[in-house]
Amino acid sequence: MELQGLLFDKDGTLFDFGATWNAWAGALIRDLSEGDPELAERIAEAVHFDLFAGAFRPTSPIIAGTNREAAICFARALPHIPVDDLETLLATRAARAPLQPPVPLVPLLDTLAGRGLRLGVMTNDAESVARQHLEKAGVLDRFTFVAGFDSGHGAKPSPAPLLAFAEAEGIEPARVAMIGDSTHDLIAGRAAGMVTVAVLSGPARTAELAPHADVVLPHIGHLPDWLPEAVTSLRG
Known part of the structure; x- marks a missing residue:
């Protein structure tokens, strides 16, 4: 698996x-x-x-x-x-916010997509703003699914918008990792039956996130190194 x-x-x-x-x-x-x-x-x-x-x-x-x-x-x-x-x-x-990714997004997302992973975004921001931000960062076309709180699926911590991604991509929820910096993200991920990955590039710290996460990473740049561990864990 x-x-x-x-x-x-x-x-x-x-x-x-x-x-x-x-x-x-x-x-x-x-x-x-x-x-x-x-x-x-x-x-x-x-x-x-x-x-x-x-x-x-x-x-x-x-x-x-x-x-x-x-x-x-x-x-x-x-x-x-x-x-x-x-x-x-x-x-x-x-929409005009000065975006600062924790790592260069293009090479990271290309690496993840190159491993056969489907990539999506679910934010409690508006979908239109999310798309503008992703376009500004030059990565909108790397995602096959982009949803906001106003996209018709609801908002986190409800699992509904996460399950909408799994359904749209034809993936079992258990084979999806929800990656986020807040308990809203992780609670939604757990409720959806997904793997939950916490990152520390937001205000929340490990003590707050760890109880809801399968793993806590410093930021999304650590995902490529973590993925083999995730596969081993899922198989176990």
């Missing part, structure tokens, strides 16, 4: 979370507060962002949440702006 598919989370997995989203969030908070330091602090508290450190706190619901959930968080400090408008703004700004 061997793995036949790899399903990746996007933010914190394909792209390093802190390097990509901390600067993005800091700039967004500055723009939304329009020079008002008290408002900036209220926005930061609403989204669990540490203005002094310039980083999301691990408790932020935005880390693994959907774009809608992020908009609702921002709206708590900005009640004069409709949630729908904030959701549109976040999607527009997110």
